[in-house]
Amino acid sequence: GQQVMQIPQYQHVQEGEDFTTYCNSSTTLSNIQWYKQRPGGHPVFLIQLVKSGEVKKQKRLTFQFGEAKKNSSLHITATQTTDVGTYFCAGPVTGGGNKLTFGTGTQLKVEL
Amino acid sequence: NAGVTQTPKFQVLKTGQSMTLQCAQDMNHEYMSWYRQDPGMGLRLIHYSVGAGITDQGEVPNGYNVSRSTTEDFPLRLLSAAPSQTSVYFCASRTGQGYGYTFGSGTRLTVV
Numbered sequence: 001g002q003q004v005m006q007i008p009q010y011q012h013v014q015e016g017e018d019f020t021t022y023c024n025s026s027t028t029l030s031n032i033q034w035y036k037q038r039p040g041g042h043p044v045f046l047i048q049l050v051k052s053g054e055v056k057k058q059k060r061l062t063f064q065f066g067e068a069k070k071n072s073s074l075h076i077t078a079t080q081t082t083d084v085g086t087y088f089c090a091g092p093v094t095g096g097g098n099k100l101t102f103g104t105g106t107q108l109k110v111e112l
Numbered sequence: 113n114a115g116v117t118q119t120p121k122f123q124v125l126k127t128g129q130s131m132t133l134q135c136a137q138d139m140n141h142e143y144m145s146w147y148r149q150d151p152g153m154g155l156r157l158i159h160y161s162v163g164a165g166i167t168d169q170g171e172v173p174n175g176y177n178v179s180r181s182t183t184e185d186f187p188l189r190l191l192s193a194a195p196s197q198t199s200v201y202f203c204a205s206r207t208g209q210g211y212g213y214t215f216g217s218g219t220r221l222t223v224v
Contacts, residue, residue, distance in 0.1 A: 009152075033212055042202060043155070045212030088154060098143060098162050098209050099170060102155040 004091055006103040014111055019076040021106035023089035030092055032065055032072045033100070038085040079110050114138050118203050118216035125193040125223045133188040133219050135203030143206045144186040145170070145213065146178065148199040155202065161186055193223045 003026045013019050023032065031050045035043040047056055049065035049072060056063045062075040076083055086105045093099040119134045137144065145160040157170030159178040167178050175197060177189040186205075190197060200220050204213035 031210065035212075042215040042217050043204075043213070045214070048210070048212060050210075090155075092209070099157055099160060099168075100145070100213070101157065101171070102147070104152070104154040 004089060004101055004103040006087075006089060006106050008106055009104065010107045010109070012109045012111060013079050015081060016078050019079050019083070019108055021074050021087050021089075021108075023072040023074075023103050025070045025091055027094045028069050030069075032069075033090045034063060034072075034074055035088045035090060035102075036085050037088065037105075041085075043088060076108075079108070081110050081112065084108060084110050116203055116205055116214050116216035118201075118219050120219060121217065122220050123222070125190070125221065127193060127195060127223060129193050131190050131193070133190070133201055133203075133221075135186045135188065135216060136184050137186075137203075137205040137214070138184065139205060139207075139214065140183060141205035141207050141214070142183065143208060144180065145204050146176070146186070146188045147202045147204065148172065148197075149202060149218075150199050158188065158201075190221075195223045197221065198223045 005024050007022050033048045034046040037043045052069050053067045054065040060077045064073045086107045088105045089103040090100050093101050116137045142163045146158040147155040149155050156172050158176050161167045161180040164180050164183050200218050202218050203216045206213045
């Protein structure tokens with residue numbers, strides 16, 4: 001079945017360092033979404049990418065969709081303690097209508 | 113707008129008991145889904161709905177039932193609780209296929 005994997009599973013950084021998480025799908029995706037979940041909280045939608053090679057920015061966050069639409073990345077520049085949480089990518093299930101499958105997530109910890 | 117409201121927030125069940133997790137949204141969203149979140153396994157889709165009267169199975173539907181009699185409500189029923197159903201359950205809704213999900217705050221369920 002379709003799989004959406006994320007690496008790394010965990011990442012510890014010092015405040016001010018950059019951070020990147022990668023999302024890889026076993027099948028081509030029509031679009032990809034990114035979510036952030038703070039510790040003890042619920043996932044919050046960040047952004048959706050649709051076009052091949054698309055790059056979108058939200059302040060210090062840069063999202064990229066691969067040319068083949070099978071991978072994506074989220075890059076955070078100069079991390080802050082407010083960036084702590086787990087970042088998930090999610091894509092539609094191939095042939096699954098409107099189902100959305102989530103990646104395994106990358107847990108980010110930021111140390112002062 | 114309250115968004116997506118889940119009740120209860122916490123629940124302890126004995127093995128074999130049944131219960132219903134409630135989910136209501138006031139955003140007139142057509143699409144609603146139930147996910148469970150277990151450590152290291154991300155979010156897994158249980159059931160979803162694309163409108164009143166329409167439901168379908170997700171990745172892990174066994175042991176759960178849903179119904180969608182109104183646009184607003186999407187309850188999840190546990191038929192006979194098992195320890196393997198100990199998890200955090202999230203309900204989510206969205207306008208349509210090309211939009212991000214709004215998640216509820218979750219129900220933390222423990223089955224003993």
